Amino acid sequence: MTAATFERTLQSSQRVNWKLDEVFPQGSRLDFSRRFLPESLARVDATALLSADERLLLNQIRGHTYLRIFGLVEEFILPFVLDYARPSLDSDDWRTRALLQFAGEEAKHIQLFKRFSDAFEKGFGHKCETIGPPQAIAAKVLSHDPLGVALVILHIEWMTQRHFLDAVTDDESLDPLFKSLLRNHWREEAQHAQLDTHMVEALAEGRDEAGIAAGVDAYLSIGGFLDGGLAQQVELDLAALERASGRKLSGAERAELVKSQHQANRWTYLGSGMSHQEFLATVGRLSPAQRTRLEGIAPAFS
Numbered sequence: 001m002t003a004a005t006f007e008r009t010l011q012s013s014q015r016v017n018w019k020l021d022e023v024f025p026q027g028s029r030l031d032f033s034r035r036f037l038p039e040s041l042a043r044v045d046a047t048a049l050l051s052a053d054e055r056l057l058l059n060q061i062r063g064h065t066y067l068r069i070f071g072l073v074e075e076f077i078l079p080f081v082l083d084y085a086r087p088s089l090d091s092d093d094w095r096t097r098a099l100l101q102f103a104g105e106e107a108k109h110i111q112l113f114k115r116f117s118d119a120f121e122k123g124f125g126h127k128c129e130t131i132g133p134p135q136a137i138a139a140k141v142l143s144h145d146p147l148g149v150a151l152v153i154l155h156i157e158w159m160t161q162r163h164f165l166d167a168v169t170d171d172e173s174l175d176p177l178f179k180s181l182l183r184n185h186w187r188e189e190a191q192h193a194q195l196d197t198h199m200v201e202a203l204a205e206g207r208d209e210a211g212i213a214a215g216v217d218a219y220l221s222i223g224g225f226l227d228g229g230l231a232q233q234v235e236l237d238l239a240a241l242e243r244a245s246g247r248k249l250s251g252a253e254r255a256e257l258v259k260s261q262h263q264a265n266r267w268t269y270l271g272s273g274m275s276h277q278e279f280l281a282t283v284g285r286l287s288p289a290q291r292t293r294l295e296g297i298a299p300a301f302s
Contacts, residue, residue, distance in 0.1 A: 006094035013101050013191040020108060023184045024115050024177075030123050034175040036063025038167035043264035049253045057244045061128055061237050062264075063178060064120045068130040069233070069269065070160075070185075071113035076138035077153050078106045080146075084199055102195050105188045116181060128240040131229045141222050147203045147211075148218020154196040154282060155219075159273030160189040197282055204286045212287040216294070223270055230265040234258050271301030 030036075035056065039045050042062045044055045085099035121128065131137070141149060164186035168179060204212060238257055242248055249257065273279060275298040284291035 004094075006092065006098045009191060009194050010094060010098040010101055013098070013105070013188070016187040016191065017101075017105070018184050018187075020111055020115070024112055024119070024181055026115075028115075028119050028177060030119060030177055031175040032060065032123055035059045035173055036175055036178045037066060038163075038171045038174065040167045041066070041163060041264070041268045043260065043267075047257065047260060049249075049256060054241065054245050054247070058237070058241050060120075060124065061240045061244070062261075064117065064124070064128050065130060065233060065237055066268070067113045067116050067181075071110055071117075072130070072132065072134050072137055073156055074106050074110045074113070075134040076141045076149070077156070078103055078110070079138065080142060080149055080153065081106065081195075081199075084146075084150075098195060102192055105192070109185060109188070112181065112185070116178075124244065126240060126244045129236045131233050131236065137229070140225060144222055145215050145218035147200065147207070147215030148220075148222055150196065150199045150203050151215060151219040151283070152222050154193065154200050155273035155276075155279055157189050157193040157196050158276040158279045159269070160186055161193065162272050162276055163268070193278070200282055201285070209287060209289070212290055216283070216287075216290045220297070223274075227266065227270060230269060231258075231262050234261045234265060237261065266301040271298055274298040274301060 035042070037059055039059075042059045044050070044058045044062070047055070050058065081099055081103045085096060085103070089096050141152070164182055168174065168182050168186075171179070204215065207215070235258065238249065238254060238261070274294055280291050280294060283294060
């Protein structure tokens with residue numbers, strides 16, 4: 001990216017920038033008569049194991065988890081972007097400002113998701129646990145090849161946009177406050193994708209085919225690590241459902257729901273990003289062979 005491109009990216013980001021109290025004021029109340037996640041992400045309606053009320057509860061729990069998972073990933077995105085920017089702080093003022101704007105917005109998103117979680121648990125009335133701690137997850141992710149980490153971040157940005165544009169924006173059944181939160185999160189993440197693409201391309205510069213493959217290996221290794229966490233999260237979500245509904249699931253019911261909800265999580269957080277055409281296009285510019293590799297893997301997470 002040239003200085004002029006960084007300048008345009010920064011100006012675009014500043015135009016859509018919002019304040020926390022504008023999007024989710026203190027004391028905001030969610031509408032628990034409505035769903036939070038679109039069905040294409042939650043995948044709760046197809047099961048006959050749950051009543052309509054239980055499906056609504058699980059949808060809302062999944063909505064809470066959705067933003068908590070985003071909060072977790074922002075915990076490693078923020079230090080990664082700062083570490084990436086630090087060595088060249090004096091080389092290009094527009095680059096520095098654009099990356100620091102990116103980092104600042106990620107920090108704001110972490111605050112937003114924490115504020116949402118407090119409002120959710122106050123209105124929902126039951127504890128909903130999330131995998132963690134965030135610092136341990138961040139440390140594990142950041143221990144990988146930086147190119148792999150940058151690919152994961154780019155995956156997340158395109159995934160965010162896909163979710164909003166394909167599933168959220170036209171769904172009028174969702175809680176309006178939750179939907180507005182997702183819209184504003186998407187508006188800023190749409191700007192970040194440009195900077196993420198730059199980071200990926202800069203970190204890949206000078207690598208041969210084996211070096212690019214090593215970066216994709218790291219990306220897939222992080223994905224496998226996160227997939228294990230998503231499986232654990234399903235168990236936590238079902239425990240929250242039992243507390244909220246007052247009904248203990250049978251062993252067979254739990255096993256079936258674990259299977260279906262884990263696959264739903266795999267699509268939401270892994271498949272929908274890995275198969276995004278813009279993400280694949282970036283990988284393809286680095287290595288057509290690695291794009292083909294990911295295209296072969298992605299269907300397992302659909």
